[in-house]
Amino acid sequence: MLLEMEHVTITVGQKNILKDFFLTMQEGEFVALVGASGSGKSILAHSIIGITPKNVICNGTIKYKGSILTEEKKATLLGNEIVLIPQNTSYLDPLMKVGFQVAKGKKDKKSLEKVKNLFQKYHMEESAIHKYPFMLSGGMTRRVFISSALMETPKLVIADEPTPGLHKEVAQQVVSHFREMADMGAGVFMITHDLDLAISTADKIIVLYDGKIMEVTKAINFQSEDTLYHYYTKELWKCMPKNGFYHSPIQQTSTEGCPFVHYCQKAKKECVNKIPYFAIGESIVKCLLAGGKKQCY
Numbered sequence: 001m002l003l004e005m006e007h008v009t010i011t012v013g014q015k016n017i018l019k020d021f022f023l024t025m026q027e028g029e030f031v032a033l034v035g036a037s038g039s040g041k042s043i044l045a046h047s048i049i050g051i052t053p054k055n056v057i058c059n060g061t062i063k064y065k066g067s068i069l070t071e072e073k074k075a076t077l078l079g080n081e082i083v084l085i086p087q088n089t090s091y092l093d094p095l096m097k098v099g100f101q102v103a104k105g106k107k108d109k110k111s112l113e114k115v116k117n118l119f120q121k122y123h124m125e126e127s128a129i130h131k132y133p134f135m136l137s138g139g140m141t142r143r144v145f146i147s148s149a150l151m152e153t154p155k156l157v158i159a160d161e162p163t164p165g166l167h168k169e170v171a172q173q174v175v176s177h178f179r180e181m182a183d184m185g186a187g188v189f190m191i192t193h194d195l196d197l198a199i200s201t202a203d204k205i206i207v208l209y210d211g212k213i214m215e216v217t218k219a220i221n222f223q224s225e226d227t228l229y230h231y232y233t234k235e236l237w238k239c240m241p242k243n244g245f246y247h248s249p250i251q252q253t254s255t256e257g258c259p260f261v262h263y264c265q266k267a268k269k270e271c272v273n274k275i276p277y278f279a280i281g282e283s284i285v286k287c288l289l290a291g292g293k294k295q296c297y
Contacts, residue, residue, distance in 0.1 A: 001066065002027045002187040003048075003156060008060030010040060010047055010211075018044055018211045021060070025189060027155065030182040032190045032198035032219070034236075035208030041191040042087070045160040048189075049084055050074040064156070079104075083149040087161035089141050092133040099129025102148045111151075118147040122177065139170040146177050157181050159190040163197060175201045195222075195236055207233050210259060213277075216284040229280060229290040231264040258287065 003025040010018040018040040025031050035041050047058040050071055062069045064077070078084070093101055102118070103111040116126055122143040133141065142162055149157055159178055163171035171194070179201045182188045192198055198205055199222045207215045207230065214230045221227040225237050238246035257272040258264070264271070266289050278285050280292035 001025070002029075002064070003189065004061070004063040004066075005048075006061045008044070008047075008058065008062065010043055011057045011059075012043070012055060016211060021213060023189075023206065025156075025187045027187050028182055028185050029204065030179060030188040030190070030202045031204045031206065032192060032202035033206045033208060034192060034195050034198050037193060040211045041193075041208060042160050045084065045158050045189070045191050048158060049078050049082060051084075080152050081155040083152070083154045083157055085142075085145040085149055085157065085159040085162055087164060089133060089138075092141070092144070094133055097130050097132060098136065098144045099131075102129075102144060102151060104148075104151060114151065115147065118150055119143075122147060138166055139174065142166070142174045143177070146174070146181075150181070154181070154186050157186050157188045159188065159192075161191055161193070163192065163194060171197060172200070196240055207236065212286065213284075214286050218282060221283065229283060229285040230287050231258075231260045264289075 001024055003023065005021060005023040008018060008021040009016060021044065023031070033041055033044070043052060043056060046052045047056065048062060048069070052058065064073065064082070067073070074082075092098065099112065099115050099119075100107065102115045106112075112129070115129055119126060119128055124140060124143055128136065128140065128144075136144065145162075157178065162174055162178075166174065175190070175197050178188045178190055182203070190198065190202065195205075199219045202219045205217055205219050205222065206213055207217075209232050215228070215233045217228065217233070222237060225234050228234050228237055237243060256274050257270075258267070258275055261267045261271045268288060271288055275286050275288060277295050278287065278290050278292040279295040280290055284295060285292070
């Protein structure tokens with residue numbers, strides 16, 4: 001297994017941002033984590049590679065290739081086997097031309113030729129090598145990050161909200177590059193709020209709400225509401241453009257049980273209590289009504 005996470009809880013101050021998160025990912029697998037803004041997605045990405053502020057506490061187990069991912073290992077692997085494609089363009093040095101940033105500061109002919117080939121692969125002109133970050137569009141900046149990731153041969157790619165503010169066609173193109181990386185053998189973990197894009201390219205979707213996993217399912221299961229199990233996942237499916245933009249108002253319920261207990265027409269009185277996870281085929285669902293075999297994480 002390439003990446004494993006068990007019982008990961010992230011706390012900022014006195015607030016739990018992420019609660020009992022779990023994940024398994026193999027090499028060549030593309031996993032998308034989908035959730036609304038503020039649900040704890042980005043801070044999870046930063047916790048995996050150890051670049052969170054000091055007031056962020058991450059508990060739980062994170063393994064890479066079967067071994068605990070310690071701070072020492074993170075420092076060694078980051079930028080080599082493990083790469084982050086951030087959403088914030090501030091990760092680029094504003095005073096260095098992007099081509100040299102992609103080349104990791106190297107200026108030898110072999111390195112610059114590789115940068116040139118990567119830029120060509122992602123439909124950027126060679127002249128972009130000599131441009132500064134402020135001279136690039138949002139879409140070009142994303143492609144610079146992707147090119148930088150591919151200067152090495154990454155085993156794990158973490159893409160944190162890679163498409164906000166991009167035109168739909170450009171966003172689709174950016175995400176298709178991650179699909180290429182997975183097809184080349186890398187594990188890709190993409191964090192996004194764009195369910196439609198995630199479904200079109202990922203192998204597996206993790207649906208997050210209020211810092212908790214509601215459902216883990218194959219992307220192909222979003223072809224029909226009948227192959228989705230959790231109330232919230234079904235609501236997301238209904239909200240998709242192809243399904244009519246249906247939207248029902250949801251307000252979080254103050255309960256340790258299901259946050260949608262007052263909205264779900266099938267809810268039982270037991271739904272106000274703590275809900276375990278159930279395995280249904282290859283799906284994992286935090287719902288008493290889903291059926292299946294109880295599974296603990």
